[in-house]
Amino acid sequence: MSKTQLTWLIVVAAIVLLLVVLVMARAARARREEANRAEAAKIREQAAEHERLVEERQAKADETEAQYRKTQAEADEAAARARQIRTEHERDQESLGQAQAAHAEQLRRADALDPDVPTDKEGHRLEEARPAYRDETEASTDVEGTAHDEGSTARGV
Secondary structure, three states: OOHHHHHHHHHHHHHHHHHHHHHHHHHHHHHHHHHHHHHHHHHHHHHHHHHHHHHHHHHHHHHHHHHHHHHHHHHHHHHHHHHHHHHHHHHHHHHHHHHHHHHHHHHHHHHHHOOOOOEOOOOOEOOOOOOOOOOOOOOEEOOOOOEEOOOOOOOOO
8 A cells, every 4th residue: 555545544534533523523412402402391391380389479479468558558547546536535534624623613612602511711612511412422523623532631631
């Protein structure tokens, strides 16, 4: 065999070897791509299942948010009602104080006019004497609005 033939034989063998390597590389790449496609399909299936779970959680979150908003609105309404009732109570307490003072003043004037009821210079009843029209167990209120039992003195003793 001549040198030229040997050179051609080496070149042809190298080309054949190169073609075999290229075919094998292409086949390996095709197998990898197919494996990647299968892995991608598996991940997509998992993602679809996960998406369903996400949608369920979103629905639950939306539901609890609606419940929260409803409950918060009810709480705000109840707080407003409580403020309204407190204001009404404060007005009632003020009105009660005025009515008690007016009542005490009426009794003081009546006691001052009644010759049978001993009073001091300002017309306040002296505690030792009690009129017949009052029940012994009833509590009275003096001019300052202080409640005391019938048996106690003006100083609360």
